[in-house]
Amino acid sequence: MNKYESILTNAITKMATELPPDVYSALEKACEEETKEVANNLLKTIIQSIKISSKEKLPICQDTGLISVYISGKYVKDYLLIKEGLERAISKLTESGVLRPTIVSPIKREPVIGNVGMSEPEVYLDFEGENSIKLMMRGAGAENYSTLKMLLPSTNPHEISKIILEQVLEADGRICPPSIVGVAIGGSPISAILSSRTALFSKIGERSKVNEVAEWELKLLRAINSLNIGSMGLGGVYTVLDVKIRLLGTHIAMLPLAITFGCWALRRIQIKKVGNIDEIVW
Amino acid sequence: MEYSVEVVELSRRSMEFRVGDIIYINGEVAFARDRVHKHLSLEREILQELVGLPIYHCGPIAVFDGVKYVFLAAGPTTSIRMDQFIEDIVSRYRTPAIIGKGGLGILGKNALKKYKSIYCDFPGGASAYATKRVKRVEKVLFKEFGLSEALWIVSVREFGPLLVTHDAKGGDFRHNLHLSKSALERVLFEQGL
Structure with a gap:
């Protein structure tokens, strides 16, 4: 062999x-802290399902x-x-x-x-x-809402944040929230998409080493969680478990923005x- | 409200269920997704096996154990992709309930109201949980589409929790649930973005 x-x-x-331990812990924390009954029950069922999967080796x-x-x-x-x-x-x-x-x-x-x-x-x-x-x-649930936008170089961080929130609203419950958002700003169309996806390898709670970016991640995380999309889009305080942002060098005439979603699984x-x-x- | 209902009773009782109710169902359910929906809407001859059965949007992981098919994972798939086919199917097959995740679009919701059917969300990704409520696979049709895209007739026991998100009166659990795009400037301002 x-x-x-x-x-x-x-x-x-x-x-x-x-499920990776960091994702599992984040889901448990979300379940403990979720105040909306529907979302809370959903998370309980999801956690029960994860336990059956790992015990019986089921997908x-x-x-x-x-x-x-x-x-x-x-x-x-x-x-x-x-x-x-x-x-x-x-x-x-x-x-x-x-x-x-x-x-x-x-x-x-x-x-x-x-x-x-x-x-x-x-x-x-x-x-x-x-x-x-x-x-x-x-x-496919999450991947169908992953996107690449070629923005004008003059687009500012406020506008970029707004575009990210709009995409989260568009994706709604179809990306199986509470989800994880990977964002790449800059690079080329290919490197941006790739980097927004590989950002999801970084553990839940792990922040960017660049202070400004780390702060942006946390602000976006709080902003998204105030949209009341919630687990499976049925309302709640946990829409995302984490947000990851990557900055890449880019062309003077370009500003790619790539967003990749990860479902709770x-x-x-x-x-x-x-x-x-x-x-x-x- | 929480209900445990026989599949054969679903249609008669459809007006009782309201958005926010939880239902567990018992009896036969059809598991199907994209290709079966498209095929059924093109095929005018009625498929008798499907008449009166709820349809669960699901492409399971199925394995043949030598005697029968068993499901190893059977969570819901996103229903909006099937939206355009719902009216045609519900009207011809008297489908008492559609089950999936994410809800339907305007076409599907109107069809449910017109034909007094309901839509329920099954917890997304709860695949192993769903398999525990499958009693047995009764029949598989359209195997030529591949096992993930086939039509499965399945006996279920206390299948749920199914959250009613579109009811037969046109109620929609998701209506005005989230903040809208017009609220985004405020959200950004609050976070200093």
Whole structure:
């Protein structure tokens, strides 16, 4: 067996059936603090469901989504092996029901067997990053409201904040709140979208190292939570669990703004080298 | 109010349910999503298996255990994508309830009011929880669409909690629930944004 197949199989299974501890704690806190009865009951059911999933190794959500993979550092040299192991793992897990047969061709909507083919899964390489293979499941509820806007360079932070709030209102309960918002400002259309998504790898509560940005994140978090969208859009004080903002260098004539949402079932995991051993960590 | 209702009673009692009520249902439910809705709206011949059944917007993870299909995950999918097909289906199939997440649009809501049907939200993402309320899979149709897009006839026990969010009188739980775009300047000002 390809050496990456078994560890990727275990990592994807864990990702599909268990919620990262930071996300789980944030949901529990939201449940404790939620004052609206409907939202409070929803969160209780959701937490109960997560517990059943991790105990019985059942997928947290039936939408196991598109799997995206980010290979960095020394792992990049093993790209071909990792890609092969990944494809085998995904095919087999689709057969055993850890993953749903979700991927189809875009026009005829015909199933892509085993969720592998037509450029899926998507894999990104980063030679310079820390030694890790990061994985994320992207469900369609949240992904359908992820967006890229090419703003005028003169757009100010107040206007940017407003556009983000408008997008949150537009997404409403369909992104399965309480959600996590990744924002990237600047860069190119591609780097902005990518960075707004990889921002979701940072743990709930982890703030930007840039003070001004950290402050912006917290203000946006409070602003969004005052919209009364609430859990599943049915009202409540918790619409988002966290907001992440990334700033990227951009062109003098451009200002890309990318927003990526993560549903409450934010499924992410990573493989890291501990000494010489590959280990699965949250 | 909280109700435990037999599926066969849903239609007769539809005017009793109000937005905000919680319902648990017992009996047969059809699990279906995008492709089945589109197909049924194009296909004029009535599919007898679906007549009178609630429709749950769901593409489950289903595995065949050698004897039967079992669901490993069965949470709701976003209903708004099916909005344009609701009137056609509810009118022809006498669908007593649509279940999903996120609610319907103006087309679907009008259709429910016209045909005295209701819409309920199942807690989004509560996939494992939903599987525990599935008694058994009775039948699968349109397997050629793939198992995630097939039509499943499923027996359920105390399936819920279903929150009534559109009732048969045209009530909408989400109406004016959130702040509107016109309030955003105030929200931004309050946070110093």
